[in-house]
Amino acid sequence: MCTGKCSRCIGLMLIPLAFICIAANLLLIFPNAEKKWVDHITLQVWLMGGIVGGGLFILCPGCAAVRAGGKGCCGTGCCGNRCRMLRSVFSSIFGGLGSLYCLVVSATALGDGPLCFVQPGAWEYPFQNLPNRTNYLANQTLWDICIEPKNIVMWHVVLFSILLASSGVELVLCGLQVVNAAIGVFCGDCRRKPKQEDGAL
Incomplete structure (x- = not known):
């Protein structure tokens, strides 16, 4: 597969993933889809890992990758989309940092567990410091x-x-x-100039 087609394919996968992350983070702000719990959500939700890191930071490289897989930036095949490929390299690094941020925030949130109301009447993280390394994820009776x-x-x-x-x-x-994209910068995107039709000037 040439670098142009590969770039477009990657971009078309990144964009929906970004919207999935944004939607998941928005749902976390409203536990059980109710507004009354907004004041009692976990710190990791407020860090907006899904909206910022996995969402907005990914839309940029996703769109850049799709554009890099499009037509040449100076006309058909003249530079092999090298300019757009170069931009895609930097935007993908930027997106990688955003996705890494979302990954770390999500892993931390799963490790700490949710903020919830427990007896004898307090809001806390009940799964954060369980004894004997108990894993609440594997023991649903603790929920x-x-x-x-x-x-x-x-x-x-x-x-x-x-x-x-x-x-x-x-x-x-x-x-x-x-x-x-780095390969595309040096080698172009494998795009060939269209053959002129018979009789064309």
Whole structure:
């Protein structure tokens, strides 16, 4: 596959992943899709790893990769899209940092667990310092510790897992695009000039 087609393919995968991250982070702001819990959400949600890191930071390299796979920047085949490929290298590095940020925030959030209301009447992170290295992710009986919001642990785990997986894929794709675009800078995008039709001047 030539670098131009590969670049376009990577860009078309990055853009929907960015929107998935943005949507997941927005849902985390409203546990159980209710506004009344907005004042009691985890620190990692407020860090906006999905909206900023996995979302906005990825839209830039995604669009740049799609453009790099388009027509030549100075006309058909004259520079092999080298200018756009060069821009895609830098924007993909930028996107990789954003996806790494989202990855770290999501992993930390899954490790700490959600902020929830527990007995005897306080908001805290009940899974943050469990004894004997107990893993709340593997022991769902512990989830009943959280009284409010209802099903907050499931909400927290599912959405942050989506962010973790999406940002991991984004990081890999950005890394691939850095290599692909760098090759495109030196070798062009394999695009051939269209053959002139018979009788054309």
